Structure formats: structure tokens, C-alpha cells
Amino acid sequence: MSEKTLKKIWDVLAVFAIFNFIFLVVVYQNPDFKLNIGALGQYAGLLGQGYLYTIMISLVALILSLVFSGMLFGMSISKHKWLNYFYTCFTQVALGVPLxxxxxxLYFFLTSAIGIRDxxxxxxxxxxxxxxxxxxxxFEGAYKDISPQQFRMMHILGLPRTICMTKIILPQIIKGTLPTLTSHFALLVKSTALLSLISVSEFTQIINLFNSRTLEFVTGYVLLAIGYLAITIPLSICANWLNKKVVQA
Known part of the structure; x- marks a missing residue:
């Protein structure tokens, strides 16, 4: 076994030991920190359903987000100024207010006004x-990172705008944004927890129901954390792997 591999193993063990020490200190300082695994058995079906709901919502929201973001990106690079202004205003308002x-x-005022009750x-x-x-x-940041020389060459060659976007620009944007998009998907998954505010039966809402019925708050919230980590950690690993592939390419 090489020295580099041994060092990596020791580093992993050191981090594992630190986290275990912190966990033991927390348990020692909080006598009420007790896990009741038996209570989970009675609600296993309901908890599983809530977890699947979270995954389903995340996947559907991801697809819709990519569709909407493609439209917004098109507005940002459009030659029509009013579309540029709409993009700027929409993103500023959306990102300037907490989710x-x-x-x-929006749920209690806008969606109900347009007939969405679910x-x-x-x-x-x-x-x-x-x-x-x-x-x-x-997408906008990746587009702006493309060198001006490429746009000049496309203009000199007289390439159609559609060909430029599909064959030259979009492949570079996708390649440069994959790691970041994976991280954004992890953020999206975690953000589904806020849908419990409007009584969507996703994982957080089901955990709150479990806590109210059993009063096993520690067990419920520990399970909640583990559930989200089971999704976000693989996504984080995937993002790091994609980042290395992009750097090497």
C-alpha cells in the first residue's frame, strides 16, 4: 500500500473520529437525546411515502426548472431589450426574496387566483x-465566459444563429455548468422541506406528523437529517466528480 493511500486512510479515520467525538459530547450533554427506533416501525409506510414524495417533487421541479431557466436564459441573450428587462426584473425579485x-x-394569493388549489x-x-x-x-455566467473571439469567428464565417447556439455555444455552456447544476439540484432537494408550510405531504411534513403523534422529536429529526443526506451526499460526490472531469477535459 502506497504512502499516499495510507495518508488518505488516516485522514478519513481522523475526520471520522472527530465527528464521533462531537456526537458523543452532544449525547452526553443532552440526557434527553434518545433514539426510539421501534417507533419508526409503526409509521414506516407513511415515512416511506413522504420520502418518495420528496424525490418525486425534486425530479419534477428539476425538469420544470430546466425548462423555465432555458426560457429565462433565452431572454437574457435576446436582442429584444424588453425581454432583457423582464429577465433582470424577474430574477432580481425572485432571488431577492427568501423562498x-x-x-x-404566491401560494395563498397568486396560484389560488389563477385556479391552482392543489x-x-x-x-x-x-x-x-x-x-x-x-x-x-x-447559464448566463457560462455564456459570458465564452471568449469574444469565438463570436467574431462565427460572425465572420456567417454561421446561422441556430447552428452557433446548438453546435458551438450550448455544448460549452453545458460542459461548464454541469458541476454547478448538480449542486443546485441538491439545493432544490433541500428546499422541498419548505413546502411543508403549505401542507404538502413531503418528507418534512410527514416527520412533523410523526413527531406530533409520538413525541419522539429526536428520532424524527435525526431521521429527517439522514434522509436528506442520503440524497445530497451522492449529489455532492457527483458534482466533485463532474468538476474533475470538466477540468481534465
Missing amino acids: MVHIIV PLVGGTLILSLYMSCYFAKT
Whole structure:
């Protein structure tokens, strides 16, 4: 075994020991910190359903976010000034207000005004629109990083705008934004917890129901943390892997 591999193993063990020490200190200082695994058995089906709801909402919101962000990105690079202004105003307002406020205000006032009464549909739509601003800003940043020389060459060669976008510009944008988009997806997954504010039966809402019925708050919130980590840690690993691939390419 090489010295580099041994050092890596020791580093992992050291970090593991530190986290275990912190955990033991927390348990020692809080006598009420007790996990009741048996209580989870009675609500396993309900908890599993809430977890699947979170995954489903995340996937649907991701697809919608990419669609909306593509539209917003198109507005940001459009030759029509009013589309540029709309993009700027929309993203400034969306990102300038916390998502929690968006969910409460937009669901109880805007979505109900346009006939959307289902909290699952309304909440997913609001979350998608909010996250689309992050994706659009990422696309815009990658677009601005493309060297001006490439645009000059495309202009000199007289290439059609459609060919320039699909064959030259978009591949570079996708390549440069994949790691960041993966991180944004992890943020999207965590943001689904706020949909419990409008009674969407996702994982956080089900955990709150479990806590209210069993009073096992420690067990419930520990399970909640583990549930989200089971999704976000693989996404973080994927983002790091993609980042290395992009750097090497």
C-alpha cells in the first residue's frame, strides 16, 4: 500500500473520529437525546411515502426548472431589450426574496387566483420558478465566459444563429455548468422541506406528523437529517466528480 493511500486512510479515520467525538459530547450533554427506533416501525409506510414524495417533487421541479431557466436564459441573450428587462426584473425579485416568503405569498394569493388549489402542484410550480433563476444565472455566467473571439469567428464565417447556439455555444455552456447544476439540484432537494408550510405531504411534513403523534422529536429529526443526506451526499460526490472531469477535459 502506497504512502499516499495510507495518508488518505488516516485522514478519513481522523475526520471520522472527530465527528464521533462531537456526537458523543452532544449525547452526553443532552440526557434527553434518545433514539426510539421501534417507533419508526409503526409509521414506516407513511415515512416511506413522504420520502418518495420528496424525490418525486425534486425530479419534477428539476425538469420544470430546466425548462423555465432555458426560457429565462433565452431572454437574457435576446436582442429584444424588453425581454432583457423582464429577465433582470424577474430574477432580481425572485432571488431577492427568501423562498419561504415566495411559497407563502404566491401560494395563498397568486396560484389560488389563477385556479391552482392543489398545494402539491402550486408548491412544485413555485419551487421550479424560484430555482430556475439559479439555473438561468448559471447559464448566463457560462455564456459570458465564452471568449469574444469565438463570436467574431462565427460572425465572420456567417454561421446561422441556430447552428452557433446548438453546435458551438450550448455544448460549452453545458460542459461548464454541469458541476454547478448538480449542486443546485441538491439545493432544490433541500428546499422541498419548505413546502411543508403549505401542507404538502413531503418528507418534512410527514416527520412533523410523526413527531406530533409520538413525541419522539429526536428520532424524527435525526431521521429527517439522514434522509436528506442520503440524497445530497451522492449529489455532492457527483458534482466533485463532474468538476474533475470538466477540468481534465
